[in-house]
Amino acid sequence: xxxxxxxxxxxxxxxxxxxxxxxxxxxxxxxxxxxxxxxxxxxxxxxxxxxxxxxxxxxx
Numbered sequence: 001x002x003x004x005x006x007x008x009x010x011x012x013x014x015x016x017x018x019x020x021x022x023x024x025x026x027x028x029x030x031x032x033x034x035x036x037x038x039x040x041x042x043x044x045x046x047x048x049x050x051x052x053x054x055x056x057x058x059x060x
Contacts, residue, residue, distance in 0.1 A: 010060050015055045022048050 006014065025045050032038040 011055065011059045015052065015059050018048065018055060022052060042057050 022045065025041060029038055029041045029045065029054060033057065
């Protein structure tokens with residue numbers, strides 16, 4: 001397990017970056033023709049959604 005501390009401003013920034021990346025990832029999934037690559041992107045999206053939800057719980 002990895003852990004580190006962030007202040008409120010940093011945690012908000014990180015959440016914003018994750019959410020922006022998620023929106024770009026959704027577009028990439030739609031535009032991807034190769035099934036294997038699309039499946040890998042969908043798995044990444046699933047993990048990313050989990051991270052975003054965890055971050056939302058701790059961001060003030």
